[in-house]
Amino acid sequence: MAELEKIALDSAAFARALREGRGAALMHVRAHGLADVVQAVLSACLEEQAYDAQCEGHRAAWLYLMFKDAPEYDLFHRRFIAEFADMSEDTSVEQLCELASLMALDGDTEMARVLRAFVWQQDFAGSETDTFQAAGCHAIAMLDGLSAIAEIARRYGRMLLADPKAFVDSLDALTDENQEAYAAAFAGLSTLAATDPAVAAYMVAEQDRIDDRLREGQRGEAEKAARKEWRRTQVLGEFPVDKILAAAKERDNARGKFLRFGKWSDEAGLTAVLRQLEVEEDPEVCLRLLWVFCRTTPPFMAERLRSLAMHPDARLRHAAWDAWRHVDDPQVAEFGRQYLRNSIAGAEDAVVIELLSKHPQAGDEALILNTLERLHPGATQAHDIGMSILRYCEERRAPSTVDILHWLYRTNPCTICRCDAVKLMVETNCLSARIALECQYDARGATRDLMCRHNG
Template identity: 40%
Template sequence: MDAHVSIFSESAIQSTKLGREAFATALRHGRGCAAMHLRDHGMDGVEDIVLAACLENQAYDRQCEGSRAEWMYSLFKGTPAYPRFAGAILAALARSTGGQYYDYDGEQLCHLASLMGSDGDLQAASCLRAFVRNQAMSDDGVVGASAMCALDGMSAVIDVARRVGQFLQHDPQAWCHSLEELTGDALPFDEAFAELERLAAGDPAIAAYVGRQEALIARDAPDERTSQQIDIDARRYGEEFIRQNPVESIIAASTGESPQRGLFLRFGRWAGTDDLNRILDHLREQDDTDVCKQLLRVFRHATLPRLDERVWALASHSSADVRNAAVLALSSLKDPQVRALGLERLRATGFSSEFADDIALFEHNFEPGDETLILSALERQSVDGDEAHALGSNALDICASVRTAAMAGVAQWVYRTNPCTICRCRAVERLQEWGCLPAHIADEARYDASEELRELACKQT
């Protein structure tokens, strides 16, 4: 969908009137039904909710889900509420200080101002330019830099590149905006880079910026190794990692004050069976909760050498962290006892999002009919936010591993409850793959905050 075309210009697909609380939840999730409500019923009774979502990026995962500015803009563009929204957004932008990593709210305000400015709002354009240019350059970059480049094109790219380059001259290792980030969809990357290269000959600051971009391009160049060479290099890396981090050091690290989670995960990825058995042997001697949790992390990406009685016991530990870590270790096994544990856990009245990892016990132990139990366990939950996301993520992993249309009800539950647009997109992908995406979900998803999900839904025939 074009960023400057309001969603309200499309013909009505489904009229959905939501109560105020349901609307607030739907808008926070970025659901299409919130946009459909506004299309059919206007802002009455919910204008303050929409405005609050413009002033604050309410996405569940603000880093991974991407900007919602275009979607939010489409909700008030061309409506009688536009002057009130524009005034509040520009006032908030004027109060924002910028210069902090990562200012998701500030970035959303800037992109809203950019969109308004591109549609002829001169005050919005002026406010955005002043905000970006008045910021002090820092290691965190310039909030709104890409928004100003989208508004003003190459002149803004040159301006930002020069400012960043001046900073790099004083601190060559500082983080900086990539040219790809600055150009976005507004300018062809190659043309912008060629123009900066031309200017670099007579501008040391731009030359510093271009030099950094050349290093980034070289770093991110396509990997031309064959798959066989990639496997060989990976094995060499693993061998070197184990040489530098022998099992004795991993055991010692588990008792440290600030153990690094990634250390145990990487060890499990590359350790051989003998080393994994030594971890299990040491685990049997441990009662300390933190040590058990760290050692169990080794098996997050490693298959248990056997159905170990100590790991089995820890799967019922009083500490939720230890219990869940042990459950995830057991989930790597295809075993009747592991399956029986999964059945017992999901049937239990105490099953909740705190133990969402119990669903993983079916990853290698799923049998036809289990989808009914999984769905029943999910539907007993009344969840939102982190709880819904934890349950949904585990449920989607099972959908991906068993790949059967029998799991359609589970995928629909994830779509219906998950606050994350990425997870909802995964759910729709599964439903489309199985040929059972309901029409009402396809209709709503066409208005979702996620551009990827909107495009996916539009492919539905």
């Protein structure tokens, strides 16, 4: 508790820590209570605040720790009840349901009643786009176990009987990918399926998912190579090199088309694109030709890439760097160093950091850190720079990257990126005691688990 008492955030710092899921927010509440921040925490419970909620997931378990034993618990209880009665379109429904389930599991009987009413009043009728998912299914499964999972399976099964292609939650999702819970649920549903056609339909879909995973895992190398070649033939049949060159001339904005060609093309096709890039004068056409090499190594070091890498249009600069970062050549790293020393225009150009990773030199980390410390990025820019830092540091895997990783940890709004940075610090034995402590209270479960393993 002595360490927690050292954490005292002002309102702005607490709001940021809460929004970004930083352990400092929970540490502050543990040390000082909710009195001064209760409205901020209540808002975080109702509104999704994660930088990328789809990837990061909700934060119900973390937020619940802030108020479960607090004097203000009743305020949260009443506000959640009111929200279930009149749900705002801005409410994070899944997070609210998960919070209600956690409260119910701890004995809040009214919250249990309200959650059950909310989930079961949904008609599970599907949608025209076949992407329907009922809200709160995982939450009610947490609360009521097999009986809830059986009713969900029954309702989803009716959807599948009407439309076998309808999208429904997998049993993995309902059981939180817990192997023991999954096995118990699978056995229980299998018994019910013998007499319930709707449950049987759901189990057929679940078995199909299992079979697909097994087939994927059991495919031999020859079969995988054959499927890869089939995919290559399919893509290049649809987008041969002449069509790609024509699409670039037409300023086609379907970036994925150029990326797929780049991934599957042979050296002759890539060379044809690079030769065209060498003589092309239209910047918009050049941009689309560069997209081909976003995830693919150019077949040779075209001098044109150097001029495009210095282009005043940031889109062209960054596309050229995307192509260059795959190239294992000291010239690329030296260009990156010179750019960092002399030319970096702002936060958006920090992605040039990646160019240094394959041919590092003494002083690179100091140069990178000096560049980073001059920047004042917003959340999106900090996240994008963090991705470049991670790629650089993963390539290097050296203790000398610690200050760069610290910069990422301080600035990045994403719990996933921060967790990846902490993993690298652990692997290179340069994790500071301060960050290790804060990570024990982080919103991301994987980060907390990492600290448990690290601390033994």
